[in-house]
Every structure is written in C-alpha cells, then in structure tokens.
Amino acid sequence: MAKVLEMPKLSPTMEEGQISLWHMKEGDPVGVDDLLAEVETDKATMEYRSFDRGTLLRILAPGGSVVRLGQPVAVLGAPGEDIAALLASLLGSSPVAADALPLAAAHPPSVADVVAAPPAGPAGDEPPTGRAKASPYVRKLARERGLDLGLVSGSGPGGRIVARDVEGLPEAVPAPAPRPESGVLAAPIARPLSMMRKAIARRLTESKQTVPHFYLTIDVDADPIWSLREQINADLAAAAHADAPVIKVSLNDLLVKASAIALARVPECNAEFTPEAILIHRRVDISVAVAVSEGLLTPVVRDADRKSVMAIAAEIRELSSRAKARKLAPSEMANGTFSISNLGMYGIDEFAAVINPPEGAILAVGQVRREPVLRGDAIVPGRRLKLTLSCDHRVVDGAVGAEFLRALRALVEHPTRILLA
C-alpha cells in the first residue's frame, strides 16, 4: 500500500520547508532511516530521513520546491505499484499539489548558450533543480568555506552562481555595465528571501510590534574585567600543551557568565510573558547572537549560571563555528531564556537590541572604549563599556531591569566574582 510522504516538522517554528536536495531518485529502494532529502527550514538545513521501508515511486516536490508543513512531497510503496489513483486524488486535492510544485512550473530551465550574456536581472532566474546552478569553482569554494549556495543568487547565465557572486571579482575588474542615463531609475538587485531571512523578518517584526520594549543603559568601568581577561589568557597560553590548541577567553564569554549569575540573582529578568501568567524560568539558558552569511543565528548556552567560564568559552566557540556552517540543530537554537548580542568587535559604542521572543530581555554589548576616567581626583587613562538592556515591559519593570544591571555592574567591575560564583 503506497504511502504519501509529507513535509515533516524539522524545526519547532517552521511553517514551510524548501527541499534543497533529494538524495534519492524515483525507483530507489528506501530503508528505515535512509536519507531521503535535505530540507532548508527557517533555522537550518535538516536531514529528512525515512520512517518507512519501500521504493520511492514518485517525487512530488522536486528539489527547490517550497512546501508547507504536512503537504505531500513524495510517494513510497512497493516496486511497480500502481499509484495512479493516489496521484489523482493528490492532484485533485489542490491547492496541495499545486502549492507543492510552484517553482518547477514557473521557471523552465534556460537552454541559452552556456556563456550567453547574463540576464538583465538575476531575480527570478533561480533554476528549478534543487541543486543550485553554480560553477565548479564556486562549488569548491562552498565546500571549503561552508557556504550555503541556496542562499546565493547567481548572476551568471541562467542564474548560475559564479565566483563574483560569492566573493566579488578582484577589485581591478571594473564593472563595464553602463550606468543608466540620469533620470532613468536603475532596477535594484533583487535577492530572493532565504528561509532564514524570512524567519528573521517574521520574528523580529512580531517582536517589535507586539512586545513593548524599553531600554536601560549603564556605563561600567571595564578596566578590571579587561585586566582579568588578559591575565587568564596569559596563564592559559603559558600552561598550554604543545598538542592541545590554545583556548582563549573573550570578554563576551565573561559577560555571558556574568549575565547568567545576575539572572540567577534577579530571576524576574529571566522570565517570559504568556497571556495567562508570567513564567519565571528555573534555568538560565542564554542565547548568543552569531552573525552568519545572510543573517544571524542564536545558539543557546544551557545552564550558563552553572558552567565555568572556560566551559562557556569552549561551547560558544563550537556553537558559533557550527552556526557559520549552518550545522546547528533547531533544538540548539530553541528555548533560550535571555539573549546577549555583542557588536563591540564592530566598533559600536552602544545599541539597543530587539528582544528575541518569547524571552523577556536582551543585553546589547558595545565596545570597550579607551578614554580618560576619574580615579579619586586624578584623570587617568581607563576603559569603559556600555551595556544596554532591552526589556519586555509586560514582564520586566524599570526597577527590576535596573536591579539586574546593578548586579551585572557589580560583577563586571569586580570580575573575580564572576569566576568565584
């Protein structure tokens, strides 16, 4: 008896998925747990494995198709089984099938000369196959750098992704494309929304429109935490073994730990709003914003209040490298209780971050500024750091937010407490 395979729920928040690549073709035998396809969700590229045994009789959603949850993607059955009636019923029950195959129908493959002039605009030239059309060199770069070609729009003929799309040609090659005459509006470059970009747009719009944000900023003395970090790293380097990689602790690692301690002390900031009740979490799971190509991801450091700074440092290193390769499982990005976003490395003094729902607050970390400070009656060179807390006012009132920041300041300005807590 043939069975219809449907788009599975591969991340807690996905509503639709894009089949990025089929690993099976029609007629292939399928065993339990065999890899059927890769599906790009709003969070990551996930493996779609079979729960059943049989023969893949028909692929309904070819590579590249965007399919809503629960809609059919393929038919599994016995070899040679007649599935005409089943297919008819599936096709009859549109919009299901129609929805499942929009890209294949809308964009027939280009058969133009392989090196014909590039199309006027790359938008809409996404090839119908799940395999993004890309030059061999681009595929090599993608393998080496962990690029997701599904997120790149190609400027070559037929939408082929060529080297300049992933790295830009050497600066010495000027674009000969003539600027339109003045008075003519040049068409913008359209970049199709990736699943990640759609998720960012949806969630942050929802956050800014439904969560009443307010912001509290403190400016702390960063000399102690700076010195502590230097001392820790000097000690680590001195103690390093030849065969083990040198681990370094960053300011961010210390701030994640400090925030976790402060949250344990002021649990009202470690909370979530629901229409019935405010949920005060009994775990401190900190989401760390990681910039990746085409967007950002927020892997979660679980129980950060109970982990050592070294453990947090190692974990963040590992999570961010997998985030950049888009190899994080959705569960590793879900159920955070508080977020930290750090733009200090980009030279930002201070900023206000958008809350990552359903969390109740997010801490925005600026750069450590070298500037004259007052010590006693003397002006001396010092370091300062601005920390801005965005709070969901439904959960966190101003006084509570201030209490959290006071606890955080005490830790940052007396950083051995971060290590001792």
Add this chain to the structure above:
Amino acid sequence: MSQLRFREAVRAAMIEEMERDERVYLIGEEVGHYQGAYKVSEGMLERFGERRVIDTPITESGFTGISIGAAIVGLRPIVEYMTWNFSAVAFDQILNNAAKLRQMSGGQLRVPIVFRAPNGSARQVGSQHSHAMEHFYAHIPGLKVLAPATPADAKGLLKAAIRDDDPVLFMESETLYGVKGEVPDDPDFLVPMGQAAIAREGRDVTIVAWSRMVHVALEAAAVLAREGVEAEVIDLRSLRPLDETTIVASVRKTHRAVIAYEGWPYGGVGAEIVDRIQRLAFDDLDAPVLRTSFLDVPMPYNARLEQLVVPQASRIVEQVRKVLYRA
C-alpha cells in the same frame, strides 16, 4: 645574445647543428640555389655544399620517404617543405613510416628526422595554402610537434629537435619570419620540448596560444589590461608533448581559460587543451573554457573575409569577456 629575426634564428640553429654533427643535412624545394623560398636557408649551400644542402624536385612524398630511409640508416635529415600545406602529399610517409617504424620494429629502428616549414595563415594565399596543419600531426602518437613564437625559442627548440632521436615536426610562420628578438649565442642553448612558457603573467584569465597567435593574444591582453583585466598568456611552444602542468597551474590561479589558435574549431589541439583543463582543473573552473579559432570554413582569398576567419585580438577579448561573465 644577438638580435635575430625568426628566420635567422632558424638558420642559426641549422648551421650550428650541421657544424656540430656531419650526419645532419637539409633537403627540400628551393633550399639551395634559390636560398630558400622564405630565405631561411640563405647562404647555407655555399657553406655546406650540395651534398648537405639538397634541392629537390616538386616531389614531397619522394624526398620525405628517402629522408626517412636515410634517418633509419644513420643520417639526421632536416626536411623543409615550402609550406606545411604541401606535406599533405607526403602525409602517408609521415603517418605510416616516420611515426610508426620505431614501434613496429620493436625498437630496432629509430627515425631521427626533423620536418619543418611555415604553417597556418599567411596573407591572401588562398584556402589550399592557409592550413593549420599542426592539428593533423599532433593527433599522431610517435610524433613530436613544436610551434615556437619567438626567435629564441625557434633556435633552442629546433636544435633540441635536431638532436632528438625521434621524428619532430617544427611549425614556423610566414608572418613571423621577420619578427626580431634576443637569441642566445651559446651553441648548446637548447629549449626543452614539452615545456610551455608564461609570455605574460596575469590573475584574471588564462589565454593559451602558440606560434603566431601568442602575439595576437598578447595584443588582446594589452587591450584587456586597459579594462582592468589581467590576462595570463601561456606560450605553449610544444603541442606534443603538451605541458599540461603549466596550463593547469595557471587555470587554478585564474579560474577561466580561453584557447586562441589558428585552425578550425572542430577537434584539434585547442579541443585537446579544453579536455585537459576540464579534467584536471574541473573544481577550479568558474566558466566553460572557450576557444578562438578559424571560423569553420575554407580560408577565403578576399582580404577582408580572411581577416574575419583568422582570429584577431578583438575576438580573443570578446571570449575573455564571456568567461568573465562581462560580455
């Protein structure tokens, strides 16, 4: 170093090798009393006498066969054709005797012989006299095929060819004979066969060429440089054996290649190079490899039409823009 024209460099190579080894002799139509159809062998009859600089009747098959026989029994002939077009009459001798006898005799026979002549397009010599013959010969195992672009390489490669113990075909060019260049005077200056040269370094695209087309490719590279495109020009020098190492290393750097040559687009050495690149540098290609060749027609006599059929710098530039996706 001396400033020599291409024809003088070829002559110097022959004179030096004939003085070095008395088994070497020159044979062909008009090589003696007429001083060479293109004056390549000027003065050589006076210098070496009629026994070693031999005028023949118009009998390519005959003097080719006789010379292959002479090579088998111990001499080292240099066979000059008036142009490579006329070697077609002697094709059977080259294909079935020169290229085969060492293998078919189980190594008992060697054929140390050099065939040389101008090759490719000249100016308005008509379709039957404008062939790029290297493609036919490079197809044949047992032959070496050389096609230098500069006087120094002409001298060094021809001397290496004369000293080689197997048949070597040496492609010159009527329109290159007057080109001047620095040429080493050292009588033992040899250019090894099977090694390409980088005629111009660049990072954005590889242009592979040989013989006269190297100069056209350099002209194209100069045009491209004004657009900010740095083309690397490879002067192949030797078509068989082929220096795929240099080609692949360059494509690994530039990720794009255009092959520029005289000869028709169907098959041939250009297609062979494309095959090597796609096989050995597949993962480094950002665009399909393109070729600039003769158009796929017999060469027109009409001067303007001939210019359309023969690759010009502008056509190479056009192909380069395509592989850069800037056409």
